[in-house]
Amino acid sequence: MSATHVLLDGFDRVRQAVAGVLEDLSTDQLSHRVGGSANSIAWLVWHLTRVQDDHVADLAGTDQVWVTDDWAGRFGLPLPIEDTGYGHDSEQVAAVVASAGLLLGYHQAVHERTRSYLRELKDAELPEVIDESWDPPVTRAVRLVSVLEDDLQHVGQAAFARGLLPGS
Numbered sequence: 001m002s003a004t005h006v007l008l009d010g011f012d013r014v015r016q017a018v019a020g021v022l023e024d025l026s027t028d029q030l031s032h033r034v035g036g037s038a039n040s041i042a043w044l045v046w047h048l049t050r051v052q053d054d055h056v057a058d059l060a061g062t063d064q065v066w067v068t069d070d071w072a073g074r075f076g077l078p079l080p081i082e083d084t085g086y087g088h089d090s091e092q093v094a095a096v097v098a099s100a101g102l103l104l105g106y107h108q109a110v111h112e113r114t115r116s117y118l119r120e121l122k123d124a125e126l127p128e129v130i131d132e133s134w135d136p137p138v139t140r141a142v143r144l145v146s147v148l149e150d151d152l153q154h155v156g157q158a159a160f161a162r163g164l165l166p167g168s
Helices: 003-022 027-031 041-060 071-075 090-095 100-120 140-163
Strands: 129-131
Touching: 003 041, 003 100, 003 140, 027 041, 027 100, 041 100, 041 140, 071 100, 129 140
Parallel strands: none
Antiparallel strands: none
């Protein structure tokens, strides 16, 4: 099994976990913030998908699905189009309100773009340095593993938040 196949499997697992977290939840449930201030399930899924979209598009040299397929317009969030959620304050987290269908649709579109990119990627391209502003410099492999790790943490947080929903 190649390294790209392992990455494909990892991102497939994220997709499955996202679908499971979103299943049968209302927009109100998705927007619920544990303790009144924690990140909502909607925000967590939106954010992990935005980061994946942003980073994979950068690696592939393409535009983000958020823009090209007008997911930004569909969501209609009061945020800049380039916003991925990084560093959001409580008010910005609360602004991310979306249905399960919208969140899942966007995630699926980004997942398909990620799969297309990874299917074309050669293992020999993984050690290529893509960002020298870090010490050590970041390779294509490190960036992909970083996105995968971030996705898994956030979908795990979303699953935990789901378990804490009133009436669960």
